[in-house]
Amino acid sequence: MSTSRKYLIAGNWKMNLNASEGADLASQVVSMFGHQTEVSVCVCPAFTALEAVSNAVNESNIRLGAQNMHFESSGAYTGEVSAEMLRHLYCNFVILGHSERRQYFGEDEVIVNKKTKAALAANLKPIVCIGETLEEREAGRVNEVIKTQAEGALAGISAEQAENLVIAYEPVWAIGTGKTATPEMAEEVHAEIRCLLASLFGEETAEKVRILYGGSMKPGNAAELLAQKNIDGGLIGGASLKANDFAGIVEAAIKLSK
Ligand code: 13P
Numbered sequence: 001m002s003t004s005r006k007y008l009i010a011g012n013w014k015m016n017l018n019a020s021e022g023a024d025l026a027s028q029v030v031s032m033f034g035h036q037t038e039v040s041v042c043v044c045p046a047f048t049a050l051e052a053v054s055n056a057v058n059e060s061n062i063r064l065g066a067q068n069m070h071f072e073s074s075g076a077y078t079g080e081v082s083a084e085m086l087r088h089l090y091c092n093f094v095i096l097g098h099s100e101r102r103q104y105f106g107e108d109e110v111i112v113n114k115k116t117k118a119a120l121a122a123n124l125k126p127i128v129c130i131g132e133t134l135e136e137r138e139a140g141r142v143n144e145v146i147k148t149q150a151e152g153a154l155a156g157i158s159a160e161q162a163e164n165l166v167i168a169y170e171p172v173w174a175i176g177t178g179k180t181a182t183p184e185m186a187e188e189v190h191a192e193i194r195c196l197l198a199s200l201f202g203e204e205t206a207e208k209v210r211i212l213y214g215g216s217m218k219p220g221n222a223a224e225l226l227a228q229k230n231i232d233g234g235l236i237g238g239a240s241l242k243a244n245d246f247a248g249i250v251e252a253a254i255k256l257s258k
Helices: 019-033 047-057 082-086 098-105 109-121 132-140 143-154 183-201 201-207 217-227 241-258
Strands: 010-011 039-045 063-065 095-096 125-130 168-171 210-214 232-236
Touching: 010 063, 010 095, 010 210, 010 241, 019 039, 019 047, 019 095, 039 095, 047 063, 063 201, 095 109, 109 125, 109 143, 125 143, 132 143, 168 183, 183 201, 183 210, 183 217, 183 241, 217 232, 217 241, 232 241
Parallel strands: 010 039, 010 232, 039 063, 063 095, 095 125, 125 168, 168 210, 210 232
Antiparallel strands: none
């Protein structure tokens, strides 16, 4: 990774852990990494655990993220949560366009774009997820899919705003499957994403944007993935639910930062 970017290790807890379980795990993360500054560490609990986890990470360097939000700031949208509501709980980040949202909840580029703009306007850092399915990879369509998803999600965003963006490359076939992209496979796509960002926002801005890898990252493979030039962190699912596994990944990033 370039020295100008700080690693970001973000735990996506998905639909796991209630408020008290979440606060317990967050407290463990705080006691291990709450006072280091070499790596940005973030936990993304379910909505119902955000307040308890926010209190647990308060006054530490652990950042808080949400897993989704609506693009409107308020109104008659039953079951939804706005960017302002997340900011009120001291969220710094919000995961947008995760493949599970695309697959199960019908999110497309237009929706992800609206959410990304709304998050940036509310001073939340969006972690915009993109990635191909196995079918798309086997058909040789990786670059095309990445381009469509990235350009769609980021349409109309200024270079200045883009400095607050985080992109997560999550090959769908690697999520929760135990199959990881090899470091070389991942780096190839990350480099492609960096080129896309340069064409959208200019080279200088593209160099500042963190591009995370997600998909079966664990302590055993984190170091070799994070050592790649364009891999600036990880978006961790399963392994983020176990304090020791999450710690192993954060430690790998700390070691590479020195
Ligand atoms: P796993 O780490 O469980 O494969 O999940 C990755 C992911 O989807 C993170 O957003």
